[in-house]
Amino acid sequence: MKSLGNIRRSFAPWADPSAKPFISVRGVTKKFGNFTAVDDLSLNIYHREFFALLGASGCGKSTLLRMLAGFEQPTSGEIVLDGQDLAGTPPYRRPVNMMFQSYALFPHMTVEKNIAFGLRQEGMAKDQIADRVAQMLKMVKLEQFASRKPTQLSGGQRQRVALARSLAKQPKVLLLDEPLGALDKKLREETQFELMDLQQSLGLTFVVVTHDQEEAMTMADRIAVMSHGKVVQVATPAEIYEAPNCRFVAGFIGDVNILDGNVVAVQPGIVEVAVDSGFRLRTATNETPSQGSRVGFAVRPEKLRVSPIAPENASVNAVAGEIWDIAYLGDMTVFHVKLKSGQVVKASSLNAVRTVEEPFAYDQEVWVSFDDNAGVLLKD
Template sequence: MKSLGSIRRSFAPWADPKSIPFIAVKNVTKKFGDFVAVDDLSLNIYPREFFALLGASGCGKSTLLRMLAGFEQPTSGEIILDGQSLAGIPPYRRPVNMMFQSYALFPHMTVENNIAFGLKQDGMPKADIAARVDQMLKLVKLDKFAKRKPHQLSGGQRQRVALARSLAKRPKVLLLDEPLGALDKKLREETQFELMDLQQELGLTFVVVTHDQEEAMTMADRIAVMAHGKVVQVATPPEIYEAPNSRFVADFIGDVNIFDGTVSSAGNGTVEIATESGFTVRVASNEPPAVGAKAGFAVRPEKIRVGRDQPACAPLNAAQGEIWDIGYLGDMTVFHVKLKDGKVVKASSLNAVRAVEDPLGYDQEVWISFDENAGVVLKD
């Protein structure tokens, strides 16, 4: 099998104007009475893409997934899959399969019978069913557990049975609704990479719904961040994290510090913002707001340095404060620094060595600082 890394570096069909979407959601709205769950949403998903719908509970992501599966019908708009409109096509006639968060395994059936269930319903010959089930068991590394029942399996093994059952019918698209939510943290992290490798090996299109940012960032080729039934931004994980297009996305994805202020100067690819915290931010910006406009500056904790000495860049991109809280997480240390105006800034430092001489402690006076390209300007 090819290196997953090399595949992912070169995979970007959305960047090619000639690419034809495999799934096209066109101006879809879904209402439940007066409540608008999905609001005039348009979205393109490409063949072999691992696509994530990310958002808080109630944002419409699961409703969109259910419309793709055929369990809900759009109030208006159209969904096209592989050139065919899905309007009026029942779930069992669609070339998609869905893996539910609960796994929905039949408790009285063995692993192999759970996997074979959909194939039997389709009337596949017994010999072909046996071959397909054997293939699926090997694919998810459960061939030694074929005769067990769900209650005799661990949570991770049940998750793999549900996945094998979903893949057995060889759908064109696999829909996953919070597929790893029932697993513990370590197993969830391991399974994320297994799903990625499996998706590449099978060459299928995966659409996953999750509220877990780390899960989406790890697995997806692209992420659609949703809020109130709309897509706020669609981009690759690095673009979503490093270049959020709005305050909502910056605040929703990962940890972030946002400094509000007024644009004091702009030009030559940079903008300066006089912040409400009493210092000036200078940041690289190709589309700076107008002088005098209100703006925000978003910078991630890992981009902020914390030290005792005044940095050379001060008073630009630097402010003085005191350490309010310290969190040791093993791989990194998190500092909460309270600035003179009372704003608390979060900074993180990688623990690259086992011990640090004269480490920073509580209530110490420190400076925070960051580079000009460390963050982004937020216009809204």
């Protein structure tokens, strides 16, 4: 069985034609005056899915999340959750809860009272509130901090309090708006895995908004890449990375080299392109572009090989250049190679050993090469 990347879990209801979406966004548009924040957007999210809305600032992802929460109403279209059309349903009547980037904790209340706040507002019995709060504190491992105020906690601890408060009312869907943005890099990475484990153990549907590509790739079962109020591609992290459907997605997710050229040969499963940079590439593909048409070829830096000598077959998928820049990052080294055409391509190499007998140097002449299945054709 071949797969585009490793699979985190064998959970893929979107691949089952008989599976019913838990959340359906159908032709939703949201306008603020003359500005269209969300533009005729449709997507399906499934029960127990960890779903990410990913895009740059202003792409409409937070507006869509606020419409799911009920803080904004669609200008047109509908949002259906578990068979219920949410039109006109106020936020406090929706089976969802939202965790904000700022955490929005009450500074004058203890951790315990912050978590209990929503339960008290609903009129839950005191003994039930006490049991639920104890359960939430244990879940986020903050039992010993129950009597502290938010100002007495670290950023990571405040994030856990906000998460516990959001889950205390046992919503069907948890909405997370840039939930890890205030944490430092190391703590953010640790918390990503904690959120994943928590989501799977609770069996809830999580929808997270983020502009951090690595965060979305780490946590989500699927990612919706958004731009200018529209969904550009919805797919698993591996599919988004290895098989982007357009230039925007290829360039937005991770590092990429895009080589433009003209199609010179088309065979079943194979296309050859005369690259503008002065060499010929051959790629395995299911696409069948017409001969002579303009295409782009997206190839990730780690798929390129840099060597001091020409490969055995340098007539295809190989090009000469010189080392323009070198960045040693510890786990890998990144090379910027300037081709004779002037285009600079980026290649990366894993530092699997501690020492290098013949390290590359600036201005050194090298060859860059790649396999037939290293990249993907882009038609736009």
